[in-house]
Amino acid sequence: MAARRVSATARHLAGKGRSSTADPLELEREGASFDPSVLAAMLAGGADKLALTRALNLQMSRDPALGVSVNRHGMSRAEERERSAIAVRRFVELWREDESAEVRRAREFAFALAWPSAHGRVSNHLDLFLPTLRALASDEQQARWLPAAEAFRMLGCFACTELGHGSFVRGLETTATFIPASAGKPSCFEVHTPTATAQKCWIGTGAQLATHAAVFAQLVAPAARGPSERRSAAAASHGSGQLRRWGIVVLLVQLRDTTTGRLLPGVSTRDLGPKMGRNGLDNGLMAFSHVPRGSAPLAALGTPPPGAGETAVLDYPLHLARLVPQLGLSLCLLPAAESVQRLCGQAAAATRHGRVDVLKRAHCVSAAAKAEATWLAKAGIEACRQACGGFGYSSLSGLPGLSDDFAVMPTWEGDNHLMALQGSRLLLQGAQLCMTGSAAEDLPEEVRFLAEEPAQAIDQEHPSDSPGSAAGARQAALFRQVLSAAAAAAAVSADSESPGGGAG
Template identity: 30%
Template sequence: MSEKKDLQDCVEELRRERAQCSFDVEELTNIFDGGKELTARRREIEHLICSDPAFKDEVPPEYLSHEDLYTNEVRKVTHLMRKLAEHNIPLREASITQVHSVLRDGNPLIVHTSMFANALASLANPKQQQQWVPLAEKNRIIGTYAQTEIGHGTFVRGLETTAIFDPETKEFVLHSPTITSTKWWPGGLGKTANAAIVMAQLYTQGKCYGPHPFFVQLRDFDTHHSLPGVILGEIGPRLGINSQDNGYLRFDHYRIPRTNMLMRHSQVLEDGSYVKPIHNKLSYGTMVWTRVAIVHSCSKKLACAVTIATRYSAVRHQSELVPGKPEPQILEYQTQQYKLLPHIASVFAILFSASSVLRMQRNVAASISKGNVELLPELHILSCAMKALSSQDSTQGIETCRLACGGHGYIASSGLPSLYTSTTCTITYEGENTVLLLQVARYLIKSYRAGLEGLPVLPSVMYLTAPSAMHQSPPLSNQALIEAFRISSANLVKETESRLCRQFNLEQNFHYAWNRCSVALVHCAELHSRYYMCEKFLSTVESIRASDRVRSVLQDLCRLYLIHHITLNQGHFLRSGTLSGVDLSTLEEEMYELLAKLRPQAVPLVDAFDFRDELLGSTLGAWDGRVYERLYEEAQKSPLNKTDVSKAYHKYLQPLMKSNL
């Protein structure tokens, strides 16, 4: 664990759970972190931050006003950045930790240190980087990424903000021509940022060239007042993450130099002529990076939730499993195991998939630097698929964990509500999931047709027209199950492509036909994405360097993950003929056996995620298991408990009680 802990300090139930562990928890922690050295470094950074009293909240964030919440988080995040700088810890290195969890309800600078910084790195040319990157690194410039508008989000081509080149002054004129062209949602835009990367429709020489990125100063760098022609504000309370000042932005014929157009991939020359990029998707780099980061974040958020719910389930006793016997731990109930154990497996599935996409991203970036963009479309589609699937799985998993904790999961101090609200937003930002899945489906249909015609297709979709290898593996083995996913995914794409052709013959319009098949197309993309995640989970477990005991528990988790998702999608496997009804019944029985087998390892498994109590932030999920004491202690912090009789009694209740209504 992060700090040496004495089992005598935890409740009896958790002592028993930890005593029956069959594997080396520390070894699994190293795998979760990506290596022994990374574990050590993570713990070092987390100890540095968590030992600083400046990060402790005197008043729980839930009791603060909107303005006080924002101010408190700005205080903490600026202190965090100074602390990291004092100890020469780069932000990228800090990202391997959970230190940002000290910011309970969002980070007003997260877009500045992530999307803004990466946009400059991937979209600005070397001269522009020399001009702006040092200022951003020193926080002289605090930026955000302004793409989404109140009227358009995922459909980037529909953006309405305009950037019209004026050849006489060599400037772009930024303008918001409609209410729907108002930039809406960017984190940090409301009150924090003084600059932004703005996506706007580029017009030059009377022609529109589509959305392009521009570096735009929004506020005076000294006074922080918004500049003339710039209208800024905060959009108001959201479901969660309310300390992150999501904002709105409008331009009134606001002029910026021509050289503020980010020109790494395309440019406008002084005479107004447009130089197009070598590939029309090169500007996707920032979005791809962000989606990969979302996938990794989803695995950590789900790991937090399942840690809380599993520890609580080991401490909580309820009802009678056997009449007349003592109330058992709720983790003894098979229904509780079914709620939690597949999500422990899902943490690793998402994490290993994120690592795979990250490796591809690095390879593609290296190829692009050499002028090779061949794999860029595959990376774009893969990042869409994994972002959609991981955000969906983690959001549903966190909500399942909350429900698994009964009424106590509804209490803010459980940590589960904030985990949910900070994760469910990933379903819509950086690409709404349904839209992303339809992009994946379009790629699948296109690749399937190309494969039928004998044209070359990229590696991740070669399977769509490849021959079956179903009978080359032992029946119901892991490889056979992966092959069942592969064939079922290919079969669903084939069926949907045929349906699309039939619909086109009826409609005589591809777009109408596509819409009438869109539900089936989303299912194609989901099954393809699940196949990829399953395959990466299994291949990672099979190749990982680990002791026999750690490998064994990972194999059990992987097997549970495969079977769980087969049982949830039985129709696909029956339709493809890859699994029979008897096969599915056999697998379902095995799933229940795996739940029983993994049940004694549940608490050690979540211990391996190694979350410090300060960063987990939960009354239900602390390492020592003192659930009821922590709940009671947290209740004492309510401002309503400062007095025995509330002001509301004298002002409203007493008059009502004494009236003759």
């Protein structure tokens, strides 16, 4: 590697390479012990996908409406919000013209990396609202709403988090009261925010752009069944003691007129104000005042340069020790993310057929992966910022903004500490099965290593002809593997849920 770098530097100094203003990173790449283009193609999923990504990046950089090349440093929040709205409109125009799902996925990914703040106004629709419709809506509801949603004729948001109830879904206060048909009026569900803490909070695109919302609420309906329901219709509409809560439901609620953008009667929203980052995304506070909703719920839920005589910064062992691990972690996290995506896809398919076992596994694995990956990402960004010295503190380096954009990751969509505990459940269940003598093939796929690796490690560390001592050593090794998870589970109730997470 050193010889190739020296050769590249010699060519550069001899005038056979780049000019004296050549990018030091390019010189480092030329001196690599591998072909960077091969690695790039591998990470992109193939040469064709790499070419597509590069073409989309070039298109974005030359499209002024997308604003990717605009200097956003120093913009006011209002200016960034306006520019991001223009970028979203242009993104949607290009999205509609894309000829395949593959191009659309690549476009969204490129947009997310180029401008996370503006992408947030798209991802709430594509990655939260649309999957909710596809997973929970009936065939009739999907036929009615999906075409418009997929074509961006409506822009959806995900209204779960409340001011007083972050990710504690069972404690949500927003109500959806069933109003039986009476006096010629059809039955409906009335969505209402009964208290200040019941306001939907941190709802991405909820403050300005979203026209519809997938609203999570407590279903309130008459407790009686059969003929007596007709007798309790009046009681239901007046909130008497004849009503009871039946659990959480998800309803599609229209927020704004799709033509004028004006809020509909009974719906109120306001912006949550400045944030550490992602100020181009309109996170909002949302309330409903007895808003009638005619359709049935979507679903009911359970719960300096080289060669100049100076040593390049990247050649210092201290910097290599700080930065190379971050590259290695990135290479490890990519296939891990793909594995989690595959498992979630399997869970969705199994759930459609009435199986929830894969869903439970996917929940534990994705929860643990979310916690570990976001902690590593946040720490990695800070490590890179510090490695830049004083210039890393400048917004022009791009790292403070990136750090601000990712600061929310360990807390939104579930506090990382609780997500790690959720992941530990599968690990502890696997350990318990191992301790009772279960074979590796009887364990969930994700924890089979508990039955395989300890035995191999113990056979090497504690060789013994005594079956009893070998078994005891295996159990001791297994216990050491799950000790940290067990300690965490003992410190926090397995049923603990966060009242403050869930920014979206």
